[in-house]
Amino acid sequence: MKIEKIFRNIPFFKNIVLDVILFESQYPVLFTCKNGNDIYLFLCCTVNADKVVWIGTMTDYDTLIALLENQITIRNAFLNVTKEKIVITYNGENVEYRLVQSKDIPEDLLPTAGEYMDADEDEYAEEIAVFKNRSFNVEYVIQPCINSFYMIHYREKSIMLTDEYFVDGESVTEKRYDIGEIQVKKIALA
Amino acid sequence: MCYDKNENQIYDGDELSSIMKKEQAEKKFPSYFTNFEMPKWAREQELEVYRACATGKVDHESFLNSYEENGFQISAGGDKKNPQEYSLSTYLKFKDVKRFMTMDSRFGIPFVIAKGITNPVHGICLETREWKRNLGMKYKGSHVDWWLYTDAEPCREFEVIENEN
Numbered sequence: 023m024k025i026e027k028i029f030r031n032i033p034f035f036k037n038i039v040l041d042v043i044l045f046e047s048q049y050p051v052l053f054t055c056k057n058g059n060d061i062y063l064f065l066c067c068t069v070n071a072d073k074v075v076w077i078g079t080m081t082d083y084d085t086l087i088a089l090l091e092n093q094i095t096i097r098n099a100f101l102n103v104t105k106e107k108i109v110i111t112y113n114g115e116n117v118e119y120r121l122v123q124s125k126d127i128p129e130d131l132l133p134t135a136g137e138y139m140d141a142d143e144d145e146y147a148e149e150i151a152v153f154k155n156r157s158f159n160v161e162y163v164i165q166p167c168i169n170s171f172y173m174i175h176y177r178e179k180s181i182m183l184t185d186e187y188f189v190d191g192e193s194v195t196e197k198r199y200d201i202g203e204i205q206v207k208k209i210a211l212a
Numbered sequence: 213m214c215y216d217k218n219e220n221q222i223y224d225g226d227e228l229s230s231i232m233k234k235e236q237a238e239k240k241f242p243s244y245f246t247n248f249e250m251p252k253w254a255r256e257q258e259l260e261v262y263r264a265c266a267t268g269k270v271d272h273e274s275f276l277n278s279y280e281e282n283g284f285q286i287s288a289g290g291d292k293k294n295p296q297e298y299s300l301s302t303y304l305k306f307k308d309v310k311r312f313m314t315m316d317s318r319f320g321i322p323f324v325i326a327k328g329i330t331n332p333v334h335g336i337c338l339e340t341r342e343w344k345r346n347l348g349m350k351y352k353g354s355h356v357d358w359w360l361y362t363d364a365e366p367c368r369e370f371e372v373i374e375n376e377n
Contacts, residue, residue, distance in 0.1 A: 028289070043352065045308070045311050045312075045315070045352075045353065046351065046352065046353050046355070047301060047312055047353065047355050048278075048296040048299075048301060048340070048355060048357075051311075051312065051315050051316075052311075052315060065315050066315070067315060067316060067317045068316070068317045068318075069287050069288070069316075070282055070287060070288065071282040071283055071285035071286070071287060071288060072288055073288045074287065074288050074289060075317070096311075096314055096315065112288060112289055113288050113289075114288040114289040114290075115289075130317045130320075131317055133314050133315050134313070134314045134315075134319075134320070134321060134323075137310070137311075137314040139311065140307045140310070140311075142307075
């Protein structure tokens with residue numbers, strides 16, 4: 023069963039890549055995939071003679087790390103981040119998919135409620151390190167004021183926000199910008 | 213060739229040993245095992261393993277290999293020559309069988325997990341990690357494939373356990 027080949031039948035997954043396998047049996051059961059800049063969490067919930075079914079969700083590295091550190095349940099890790107989920111069904115020949123709201127996913131396809139990964143200490147040290155390295159989510163809380171610029175320091179690099187980051191005199195709550203190799207994805211303005 | 217007074221064929225010690233080895237070699241995998249090539253590292257060994265009991269009991273139906281569990285078919289999109297299509301899945305680690313049951317839609321609460329031994333009288337087995345490592349591949353889990361002989365009753369070696377966390 024070639025997961026990438028199957029998933030790439032889906033229009034918005036044409037370049038999807040199998041990333042990290044978090045749990046496997048005879049096949050990958052819980053794993054991440056990279057789709058461009060986005061990271062997805064997939065779970066293979068059904069395998070029988072008729073079909074293979076995966077449920078998937080866009081996720082983020084904070085959620086994945088929390089999952090592997092036993093801070094959130096497997097179900098909550100899947101349901102977090104976004105309400106839109108994908109259900110992929112493969113019958114051995116054809117691939118079908120449907121986008122659903124998390125509340126509409128059949129209960130039996132979801133991971134059993136209340137169950138954690140129960141990971142041993144260091145069991146996922148390598149994966150957590152990879153995810154932490156990839157995670158550039160940084161939040162700053164900035165007191166609101168009308169100035170011509172803000173100066174922010176992060177890991178010995180500094181950036182300057184000027185008036186152009188504010189639209190029509192109103193502050194925006196989120197901006198994305200580059201600082202050399204660091205890409206700060208989010209700034210929360212208090 | 214020797215015969216006794218009743219014209220029954222009799223054998224000396226060496227002949228008998230040879231015959232017994234041949235019988236063991238033919239022992240007795242299901243006929244559909246001709247679909248695939250057994251991994252050469254699979255062997256008779258006693259491993260303490262856990263099995264997810266789909267019926268909620270330690271019974272024959274909870275200990276069917278994947279092929280029979282699928283109604284004598286391989287899984288959708290599977291490879292007929294894949295040995296894992298014909299094995300009984302077990303795990304060396306309790307947490308791995310629990311993870312599998314959490315994620316697979318066949319299993320609901322309460323989970324019924326059995327613990328037992330891969331008694332060689334029932335078949336031969338191979339840790340997936342060992343298998344993959346021998347093939348130069350990474351594998352993180354504790355899954356064990358157990359290829360059962362015809363008429364094997366592996367459930368006899370197992371009993372239900374409580375949570376081992």
